[in-house]
Amino acid sequence: MEHVDERTQDPTEAIRPGTRRLLVAFLVLTLLAVNQLFVLADVADRFWAWTIRAEPTAAFLGAAYGAGAVLSALSLREDRWSRIRVPVLTVTVFTLVTCVATLVHTHRLHLLTGGPVARVAAWVWLAVYLVIPALCVAVVLAQEVRRRGRPAVPAPMPGWLAGLLAVEGAVMLAAGGVLFAGGLFVHHHVQTVTSFWPWEITPLSSQVIGAWMIALGVAAALVIRERDLSRLFVAGVTYTVFGVLELVALVWYLPEVDTDDGWVWAYGVFLVAVVATGAVGARAARVARRGDTGSARTTAAAG
DSSP: OOOOOGGGGOTTTOOOHHHHHHHHHHHHHHHHHIIIIIITGGGHHHHSSSOOOOHHHHHHHHHHHHHHHHHHHHHHTOOOHHHHHHHHHHHHHHHHHHHHHHHHTGGGSOSSSSOHHHHHHHHHHHHHHHHHHHHHHHHHHHHHTTOOSOOOOSSBOOHHHHHHHHHHHHHHHHHHHHHHHHTTSOOSSOOGGGTTSSSOOOHHHHHHHHHHHHHHHHHHHHHHHHOBGGGOHHHHHHHHHHHHHHHHHHHHTGGGSOTTSHHHHHHHHHHHHHHHHHHHHHHHHHHHHHHHHHHHHHHHHHO
């Protein structure tokens, strides 16, 4: 008779229906954004919620949403809250920060201007980032109130991996904070404080890119705090996919950036490091999960 891991029956680990519905909504919305921004980057100036004339900007955002789609799809396959806690908290941070950016730059959205596709995209964007952040907070609170302290750590993360994540997370948090702050009080032009970015970005785009970087920086901190590799598979795969898709976007649009700028190459090297760290972490998490499942079955059989 096939054994069912008893920990999946733990009510404090159960994933609530509302959490799954939120993940489904985020999956659908991120896939739409991938199509509009990554696939159709060349028409983002006409068919997106606000005017994005720089194709690398549209591609960056589309790639980030691609990683978000993977996060949502993988999270929907899980059966324990502890295994999707970091991903859902990451989504929550991103939507909250993006909500602020949206409210600051609502006048840049094509709510009353632009073509019909752009207007629909603008109203959908506004609705999503006014509603989804509140739903994310409600979902997290509903799940967290059921937790009984921090679970055990059967597969601790190696110190060197935690160190790499700490460095990369700090870089993302710093860059994201500067990008977000750089677009906070500027509404019509590129601010010099964001000149480290490999290409020029306008204020609203700067803040949304910053929101992704901040969310990933927070995710890195949460992963380090969790420590248990067996609970970090979704986060590891998402991190890897983010790096891969952003590298694809950078290489594809390399002719549109100034390759004499050292920041371009620093950005590329950083993305390679993200891919490597994420791939190693995802593989280690997969191995740890297999060991965790095997141990649980052995314990159950012995009992």
